[in-house]
Amino acid sequence: MSAVFNFTFVPWFRSVAPYIHTHRGKTFVVAVAGEAIAAGKLQNIAQDLALIQSMGVKIVLVHGFRPQVNEQLRAKGHEAKYSHGMRITDAVALDCAQEAAGQLRYEIEAAFSQGLPNTPMAGSTVRVISGNFITARPVGVVDGVDFKHSGLVRKVDGSGIRRTLDFGAMVLISPFGFSPTGEAFNLTMEEVATSVATSIQADKLIFLTEIPGIRVDSELPESEDNPIDTELPLDAARKLLATLAPAQRPTDTAFYLQHCVKACEAGVERSHILPFAVDGALLLEIYVHDGIGTMVIDEKLESLREATVDDIGGILQLIEPFERDGTLVKRSRTEIERDINQYTVIEHDGVIFGCAALYPFPEERTAEMAALTVSPQAQSVGDGERILKRIEQRAKAMGFDSIFVLTTRTMHWFIKRGFTPVEPDWLPEARKRKYNWDRRSQVLVKKLN
Template identity: 40%
Template sequence: MKTRFPFVDWFRNSSPYINAHRGRTFVILIEGEAMAQGRGEQLIQDLALLHTLGVRLVVVFGIRPQVLEALSAAGIEPTRHDGRWVADAAIMSHVERIAAEQRLWLEARLSLGLPNTPLHGVELTAVSGNLVMAKPLGVRQGIDFDHSGEVRRVRANAIQGLLEQGSLVLLPPLGFSSTGEVFDLDASEVAQQAAVALSADKLILLGEADGLHDESGALQRQLTPSEAEPLRRQAAPGSELARHLGAACAAARHGVARTHLITWHDHDALLGELFTRDGVGTMITQHRYEQLRPAELSDIAGLLELLEPLERRGMLVARSRERLEHEIDDYLVIDRDGMVIGCAALHVFTDVTMGELACVAVHGDYRGGARGELLLAEVERRARRQGLSSLFVLTTHTTHWFFEHGFRSAEIEALPPLKRDTYNHARKSKILIKSLV
């Protein structure tokens, strides 16, 4: 018998998903274009409905088009490199202002409870704050990115506490450093890092596209990170496709059960993806396994693939296959289901009981999961077992990270004679030392 009200059948069929989603944590990214095109009101109503159904929500919002409009009005043309703009003081003043305005607008709309609105009777507390810690991108290929940054750490415990109190957490594309600075962040990176830190059940990315399509134009319902990765590499740096696929693949590889790519153009996309059997977008999901172990000659190809992008960006000194083969016993690797996703080397200078911590690298999709700390701790254990009194490192990009892990600045005279004689003055690497005694 055909129902008089089609929504009744939909409601009945959605009941398994309502039960499955209750108490789950979803991280949802809403790109700034959605707000700029007037989709904010409908999305807020959908968020309120999810909250009412017991979903724990963390909402990340983008502000790119709003900032670009403000910069254009002010006659400011941002310098761009590798898909990011250089956020100098003038740009940051607009970024901070617009992020604050957008947050206040969202909080105001989430507070709406008039009888003639869909949010009538919904008690929804929206909370934001210094919940994302950041670090500067630094100097890359000779370009100082100033206040353009990347996520260092998401304060997962604080966010979990807010979610347990029934709050909806808002995260702007901003981060704060331990030195009191504010950094401009990529909203998709904030969403990905938040999902991983919270062990979220879902990461939902609302963008222009309605998902990924094959060569015939058919929507691809489900992909693994390895299947989606070639599409990411083909996408233009900094494009929404590149950013969303990067976030989706990284989140899936870090254990976020499901990442969904859907479009904000479709008013039904968010609820349709969550409460129907087939969904409306593309889901990326995969579970992998990893271990920290000594490197082997069979890892050379994986090491070269891991290091090449970092060498190309000037973060690491180029290493040949022959050099890696010769020094392979110095290396540790993080192996994840047969893929080298991290490495570090300990080069020993026995004449001065010092060791060089070298070639610390983690694949871009796997950063933010304390793998750098894991590598450093194992190198320190190796160094102490060999009777070394200190470690030194030469770095151009990650000075802050090493400072926070016990290293201090030093002059070139503190290096072992052999390293001092081969120091590359053109790279201007910072010299940092950590005592092991």
């Protein structure tokens, strides 16, 4: 095994460890569009879900089957009919849906039963259990359109799903529901997944879809200046939905977004829209800081706050690589513990991704910002600027006229944000006595208006 591989693998594996710990014992509802299976993605999706489950996540898998049903209809010479963004399920379409669901359940169970050596499924044991967890009712007649055997979710057996998950199995749910009289109804995968996630109060609802995610300004062409919004606060998602026409097709912006909003409003902490075209999209979204698709949340996931003693270990882990390469002056655990009230941190899913300390010099009406650090995983997403703004606010609240920094490598970053270089003689007397002339740090000052 090459030294280069070791050098890259070990830091990477350590970087995902906090997410493994965070998600252990959590419950995810993963909704896979039928188009993903039609595109030949099932094997990789199954491998990723088996890996996620092996790390302690409880999984409910809901599959769609739009293209599979349409294929069955074409084989029978029958036209697929839609209205209001839903399938009109006549007797022939219901028969096709039942055939497609049965075939897909067979394929999904087979995918999770593999255990070939030298594959991600080697040594895995995934028990897939499905059942009549959904009670449905008919859509009925809407605007003069009779939807026949198309239905809506009436009730979810949440306690039954939770008991099955606690047994250690993966729950598989098809978009079918049954009335108390035993009548079958064709449901939409999106509504089923949302209803299940709400009923069991899942920690995540994840849609693996045809689209790459959501852009708030969807009228503009995609470019580097108009990326997918990886994090969309619930209020912003609501406002976006209010400007959109009702969704008719899965590629419409509102199609999956409306279900993400509904889930978050009903208590699901996070809902995600991921592209199945990206191999490993589930792993990238769950175990990488900024993910691969769009996440709708009820509040900003990143918490910018003042540090507490519980953050000392996280701060030490964050700044240690920068101390080692000389970017930061080394600070002992005792120093950080003594000064913890001076620190501001950015926390993401229980992991510290950025920090800075503010040391006041009241007599000179100024303060030093020290140890400004942002994890390499979170750089270029604005965390450094958010911490700087928070430090400025703290300094203003203390009545100071300026803040200053000492740096050897990031002078231009500070100059772009309003800092001006000065000579070391400018420093407050108490700080000047501690200035390391061998290090020759640049001194930069920013006036606080």
